[in-house]
Amino acid sequence: xxxxxxxxxxxxxxxxxxxxxxxxxxxxxxxxxxxxxxxxxxxxxxxxxxxxxxxxxxxxxxxxxxxxxxxxxxxxxxxxxxxxxxxxxxxxxxxxxxxxxxxxxxxxxxxxxxxxxxxxxxxxxxxxxxx
Numbered sequence: 001x002x003x004x005x006x007x008x009x010x011x012x013x014x015x016x017x018x019x020x021x022x023x024x025x026x027x028x029x030x031x032x033x034x035x036x037x038x039x040x041x042x043x044x045x046x047x048x049x050x051x052x053x054x055x056x057x058x059x060x061x062x063x064x065x066x067x068x069x070x071x072x073x074x075x076x077x078x079x080x081x082x083x084x085x086x087x088x089x090x091x092x093x094x095x096x097x098x099x100x101x102x103x104x105x106x107x108x109x110x111x112x113x114x115x116x117x118x119x120x121x122x123x124x125x126x127x128x129x130x131x
Contacts, residue, residue, distance in 0.1 A: 003121060004033045008040040010119060011100065018116030019093060022102045025122040027078040030102040033121065034068055034076040037100055043073035045097055053097040060085050069098065077103040 011020055022037075024030045045053055053069065060066040062085050069075045069089075075098050077089050093101045094113050107113070 004036040007033070007037060007119065007121075011037075011041065011117075015099075015117050017099065019096055019098065019114065020100045020117045020119065021107070021113065021115045022100060022119045022121055023108070024102055024104060027080045027104060029121070030076040030078050030104055031064070034074050034100075034102040037102070038068050038072035038074050041072065041074065041099060043071070043099070045073050045099070049097055052095065053092060056088060056092050056095075056097070060088055065089070073098060074100045074102070077101055077107050079104065079106045 007022065022033060024033050053073070057066055057069040060069065061082060065075060065081070065085060069092065075089050075092065077086055081089070089098075089101065090107075090113060092098050101107075101113075
């Protein structure tokens with residue numbers, strides 16, 4: 001069962017419009033969850049922070065990721081992204097310019113990002129393409 005539809009209420013009730021990490025069990029899940037959240041959440045980044053986010057996001061190579069960050073203030077992070085895009089997304093999130101970052105456990109390996117809230121969407125993990 002896909003629980004992405006429940007995330008909006010959780011983020012609204014407990015996220016307090018602060019940076020939130022949502023851990024997903026696969027690359028595909030990070031992208032689909034991010035897309036669902038983009039439709040549900042409003043981009044709250046305005047003014048100078050928005051200009052800063054736009055400047056950083058304009059350097060992203062992945063067109064879908066760039067659109068989600070610029071238009072919706074959400075992004076995703078997984079091992080399938082090129083290293084430059086991963087670093088940029090980490091920089092944008094750590095600067096407080098993304099409301100939500102969906103990610104795989106790859107992000108937890110050696111990266112220290114400040115988050116107000118962390119959601120673990122699934123306790124199942126993909127290994128060699130299988131749950």
